[in-house]
Amino acid sequence: MNLVSKLGETAKLKPDRTAYIFGDQTETYGGLQEKIDRFAGGLYEIGVKKGDHIALLLGNTPHFLISFFGALKAGAVIIPINPTYTPTEIGYLLTNGDVKVVVADGKLLPLYEKMHEMLPKIEQVILCETSEPLQDSENLQVNNKLKSFANLMKSSVQVFSEPNQDDIAAILYTSGTTGKPKGAMLTHQNLFSNANDVAQYLTMDEDDLVVAALPMFHVFCLTVCMNAPLMNGAAVLIMPKFSPSAVFKLVKKHKATIFAGVPTMYNYLYQHEGASEDGFASVRICISGGAAMPVALLNNFEKKFNVLVLEGYGLSEASPVACFNPFHTGRKPGSIGTNILNVKNKVVNEFGEELPPNQVGELIVKGPNVMKGYYKMPEETAHTIKDGWLYTGDLARQDEDGYFYIVDRKKDMILVGGYNVYPREVEEVLYKHPDVAEAVVIGVPDPNKGEVVQCYVVPKSKTLTEEEIVSHCERHLAKYKRPSTIIFLDEIPKNSTGKILRRALKDILTKQS
Template sequence: MSSDASLYPVSVNPELLARPWNALYSKAAQHAQIHGLPYDHSHTLIDMFEKATNDYANNNAFINMGHAITFKTLHSQALAFAAYCQSLGLQKGDKIALMMPNVLQYPIALFGGLLAGLTIVNVNPLYTPRELKHQLNDAEVAAIVIVDNFIATLEAVISETSVKYVINTRLGDMFSPVKRVLVNTVIKHVKKMVPTFALQPHISFSQALRLGSTMTFSPVPIVPEDIAFLQYTGGTTGPSKGAILNHASMMANLAQVATFLDEAIEPGKETVITALPLYHIFALQASCLLFVRYGCTSVLITNPRDMDGLIKTLQKTPFSILPAVNTLFNGLVNHPEFAKLDFSRFKFGLGGGMAVQKAVADKWEEITKTPLLEGYGLTESSPVATVNPFSIDSYTGSIGIPLPQTDVKLIDDNGQEVPLGEPGELCLKGPQVMAGYYQREDATAETIIDGWLHTGDVATIDDKGYLFIVDRKKDMILVSGFNVFPNEIEEVAVMLDGVLEAAAVGEAHPTSGEVVKLFVVLKDANISEEAIIKHCKANLTGYKVPKKVVFIDELPKTNVGKILRRELK
């Protein structure tokens, strides 16, 4: 690895070198901790994109429903889209929203927008009109690329937003002519997945690419401080806020993660299953940008809730890496066909977005014979902050150790650091931390204090430097003055054979303040409330044992798979 000063312009905090987790670093991570992150800090995501599409031009970049585009094609189509955006009069810094599931149009529009100097605003396609209106207005979006399936939602609010240009597309529009007609016909007329709408889009995505390919693109000067993404938080603690993620923070995070994964990933050779939606920060970075950087192939799964369809894709694909959340891992290991898959090329699963449960991780490793690497991050940290070293033999129950150049501290309610082993709010500092919330100075000041990002997550740290998430502060249950963390209750509940999923919440109680109420999804209908409570009593202190068990068919979740405890409350 080069020690050229141009690659390491950032002065290193000497305090980082004394942190206990340094002993767990690979050589690459140790080098980055001592000398700085190994990349040119003047480079942007565009520099990364140009290099990858040149170096791996003939490799498949993305595959969706069996249709592939190479890095060369991705580059030419992104340029065409960028040229078309310029023809609309969109200027550097203007905001363009992407409201799509995982389809080939997404990476083309993403990189095309970045090439044009635009700021990408990712939008959850399942938003209600109220949620969509808030995000479009808050981000001051000028243009949107949207799949027809969701135009009715946009139609309901567009007159009350800043959106000037609507570019529509259908799920199958990037496929060959025959397949395009087949897919689009089935989705619209057979599955009835496209609601009726009267809104007239400005142009179709396919037309935009055709026109753009005949236009001259004018390169836009982009610097690391320019905003690449306004990435909106989930809004579980109030109105959704736009985290300002500039090219610098995203590039730093890519370099940080690479110091952990370089030893496992063979550039240009891996096949990544992208079942998580690319509009979510975890998939955006860990499935899209990271593997574009590595020149690898990403298989886009449009509907990950179709577990049978996902399994069929895995049966046909020699996959090697699978980033996912606990609920997806759980769904896979409980599918009867999953254990029959060919795992000869598979290297690891990468868990994030929510806590991975031990029962799920154990079953995953039993079937795949590979580790499930759990990490931790949040929108505000671009997103990865910690991850388990690739050297682990099995599930650790930990979210791992901080990435190089990332510092952590755990504090109590008075802002004082807690002793080793004691729970405290996890605070982060590093080059991947956001610049702030868009036009929310007060919220930024509450979240970033003296350079430290306050995550709102409660964690502990052991003497080796491994971090363990206890729970979200906001989800804590208070029973007779004792803190009860839902994750612990849920972890125990799913250890019982016959329990598929569980979610714990607090319920008001006249004497103890709150008691634990457990919602359970069964895979064995013969499991009773008494059996679950007996199992919990055998594994939990008395005040943590659920007083009520409610059986439901499905837990409410975000589209990424996070359990919505607030809805259960």
């Protein structure tokens, strides 16, 4: 079984069930399947063969969903790319990923016109009319490489390339926070198994409506908000972009049942003026991932909206989900939960030996969701996957009940005078201050201690002072863990998925010095 065949089964059994909602559009599973078939046929007609690489430079629209499943049905390998990336970033991914065909938002045509001479391997660019989704555009100026999405959808050719389980389905590039992005090769088994296991774990069914407010090009949304619901007959509420007011409005209007987001999104929802329990009354479960959620924020959010927030853990290389807090047998705030179905996690030392409970080591993952490897990077693959285990680079501990806790990224740990300081521990303390909206901690060089703790704070109140922060930390942290300096910011720099850019914070520090 794979994503395409499973979706096809649902379309045959329940053709009139709602598959997605986008603005004023509501599409059934039968209608979605017809669009997927037409897109796959259109790809075949322009020469796409099994194994060809197709990049999706699309935001959250039905075009993404149709292109994703249509390309898989045609036997292609999908490379989702953030459409807001710079030309340099996009050019690198298209070149490194050996992309043959690009499906892009029509607004990116001027960008392609500037870049096309740098991308000789691109054979076709399919432009989507995102202002009027799925409608023909007679005025689109095309040359031998440019095609209209609407025209491509006129195909009546029937095509289905049955994949093997270990065939590559997608290449997902990591965010590149520690260097050039690496392309995680995910197989059909990887994507299907994780989507199916997540859906079962969260008991998704045809009565659920899942909010896709995260970027669909990101693996979190791809699996949890798109693939998982569509594998189980649920519907997807596609939001073009995240905004707190839009979330509350659409959740209430359509009676959405599942919301997924990163901690930053939950913070914005919690802080939103006029937010009330009524805005999330239909939501039965909230899912948080992408980064550790401060316990204070989790507790405050649950209390304000009377909804359960379950933290999970994943990474692109694991398709992505490896852990989730169970809601049938209890959860633990601050924990990423326990093993999901068919996936094993453990905490090991530098020799790969499993550590006893509550000792900090590296979290490693094993299961049908673990990637095949990094595209064209055999050395990186060998360093990351050992004996079938994926070494995540995250520091974690496991308690006596089998619940895992992320301590921090190995690379983010701060060494102060020989003592380990984990940024998350300090950030948890900062979030407990009633006037702190956001807080981030990094390590900065120090001639005497090697490193010291530097903290960045977005205050709720303009009256918050550095002295108050210092006093607060003195009450809760050992001396070596306390921030040496405190910098107030209007906003913490983040990437398009809401993940904090620690490197950008270091750049701010460099400029200020």
